[in-house]
Amino acid sequence: MLRLRNHLRPLVRAASQLTSPIHHCGCRRLLLSTSPAPTPFSLVDYLVTACGLAPSQARSAFDPDGVLPLLSGVGLSRADIADVVIADPLLLRSRADRLGPRLLALRDRVGLSVPQIDRFLLVGSWALRNCGDVSLKLEFLVSVYGSFEQLLVVMEKTISILTVNLDRVIKPNIALLRQCALTVRDIAKLCSNKPRLLTYNPERVKECVLRVEELGVPRGSPMFRHVIANITSVSEKKVKARLEFLM
Numbered sequence: 001m002l003r004l005r006n007h008l009r010p011l012v013r014a015a016s017q018l019t020s021p022i023h024h025c026g027c028r029r030l031l032l033s034t035s036p037a038p039t040p041f042s043l044v045d046y047l048v049t050a051c052g053l054a055p056s057q058a059r060s061a062f063d064p065d066g067v068l069p070l071l072s073g074v075g076l077s078r079a080d081i082a083d084v085v086i087a088d089p090l091l092l093r094s095r096a097d098r099l100g101p102r103l104l105a106l107r108d109r110v111g112l113s114v115p116q117i118d119r120f121l122l123v124g125s126w127a128l129r130n131c132g133d134v135s136l137k138l139e140f141l142v143s144v145y146g147s148f149e150q151l152l153v154v155m156e157k158t159i160s161i162l163t164v165n166l167d168r169v170i171k172p173n174i175a176l177l178r179q180c181a182l183t184v185r186d187i188a189k190l191c192s193n194k195p196r197l198l199t200y201n202p203e204r205v206k207e208c209v210l211r212v213e214e215l216g217v218p219r220g221s222p223m224f225r226h227v228i229a230n231i232t233s234v235s236e237k238k239v240k241a242r243l244e245f246l247m
Contacts (some may be wrong), residue, residue, distance in 0.1 A: 066096035070156050071121075074103050075114035084118065088125040102128050105135035116148055118149060123155050127162035139167045144174065145188050154195045164199045172202040180228075181220030208232055 048055055069080045085091060091099075106112045106128075112120060120128075127134055138151070142160065145151045154161060164170060177187050177197075191198050197205065208231050213219070217227045 036179050061085055067092050067094055067099060067106060070096060070100045070103055072108050076118055080118045080219065083167055084121045084125060087122050091125050091129060094129045099129065102133050105133055109135040110138045112148065119152060123152065124159060124162055127159060131163050134162050140166060144184060152191055158195045160199050169202065170198050173198050176202060177206055180224060182225060186225055190225050190229055194232050197232050
């Protein structure tokens with residue numbers, strides 16, 4: 001990764017002097033350009049040695065000339081693009097015809113600003129290139145957490161929140177927690193500290209609720225949210241000890 005970072009530094013330096021968008025012609029040359037070195041840098045070799053791809057995979061899917069204009073097209077600067085590629089080099093292997101609509105949906109459907117798209121890609125580009133169009137899920141989660149910034153904090157704790165199924169996992173878990181007399185604000189606060197609670201299989205969340213009730217904490221009580229937060233990450237014995245201390 002350090003080697004890739006060193007070879008992308010010319011792109012970052014160029015950003016301070018060149019403000020025009022990146023165009024198809026010369027994209028590869030600009031991204032991979034560097035000062036003379038004994039051994040020319042090869043991104044294909046980097047993808048093989050550092051990212052574990054087979055040589056055929058790295059060569060067949062490697063098309064930065066198709067990806068870079070898409071990043072520029074949603075408003076990212078040269079410096080932004082360099083940072084995103086450093087964070088996720090495999091983004092350059094994405095199919096442009098699939099990545100393009102997904103990037104545009106971040107702007108046009110979710111309503112993210114250019115800085116927000118940049119921040120999202122630094123954390124969630126993996127989900128964008130592997131999990132299809134995540135814009136619907138982002139829209140829903142922003143409404144739950146109250147803002148993109150708060151959701152970003154959650155994503156930094158567990159990117160899996162963007163990989164699980166919205167209708168079969170996230171929404172049923174929220175519905176179950178609502179049945180426990182928790183408000184959306186309560187759920188957002190709970191799942192900001194314990195974001196995996198939304199990504200668990202709903203049956204596991206039901207088991208957690210039952211364990212809380214078995215400990216004598218009824219749904220709707222002020223203690224319920226705190227106990228279920230502990231149950232998701234510690235043993236039943238430790239939960240009982242903590243509950244006794246709090247009581």
